[in-house]
Amino acid sequence: MKRIAFYGGSFDPPHNGHLTIARKLSDLFVLDEFTFIPAFHAPHKKDKKPTSAFHRFAMLSLATEIEGKIKVSTVELDAPEKPFTYQTQAKLKNDSPEAEIFFVIGADSWAEIDTWREWEKVLTQTNVIVVTRPEYEIDFSHVTKEIKARLIDLRKNGEQKIKNGEQKIYITDAVNLDVSATEIRRKIRAQENDWRELVPNEVAKYIEKYELYI
Secondary structure, eight states: OOEEEEEOOOOSSHHHHHHHHHHHHEEEEEEEEEEEEOOOOTOOOOOOSOOOHHHHHHHHHHHHTTTTTEOOOTTTSSSSSSSOHHHHHHHHHOOOOOOTEEEEEHHHHTTTTTGGGTTTHHHHHSSEEEEEEETOOOOOTTTTTHHHEEEEEOOTTTTTOOOOOOOEEEEEHHHHHOOOHHHHHHHHHOGGGGGGGGOOOHHHHHHTTTTTTT
């Protein structure tokens, strides 16, 4: 059975942390494909306006150009209306009925997951991988007993690969890299040149060419 992970988010901008997550999880979960899904705008973040979706899609495409198994999807950009995550998941399952699907979220998203539309459906329609940041204290008190029963904590699992099993929610800290898109944008605005070290070279050139985040 083909194994595919989907990682939705703003990617504003895409950075080295995002690519490290894709590579590390592809190895740990023995994935056939890892696909980024840039959103037009996260429906639960109505107060935060991201950079144009077309710029973010272009940057992701440049960042993943030489990565054979890492792709970028337009599933949310092509949607006639801005979809909620549970709707995107349902479409992905319908499009790949024979695949085992993993949906990737970060620690920040996990912390506010109960504010998402149909959040319990998000956590039960597919496998979910929660990627925690270094030294991040993850909390489980905001989810139901049924959701807690699905949790598999891999943080003490070392490099053991996850090959198959029941549909679960996996917690992993395998990606020991703390990079923040918010901090990158701040550094660019403040003209702190070390921001270039935090993004792929192709993305840095794109940001400079189109004068983003200034």
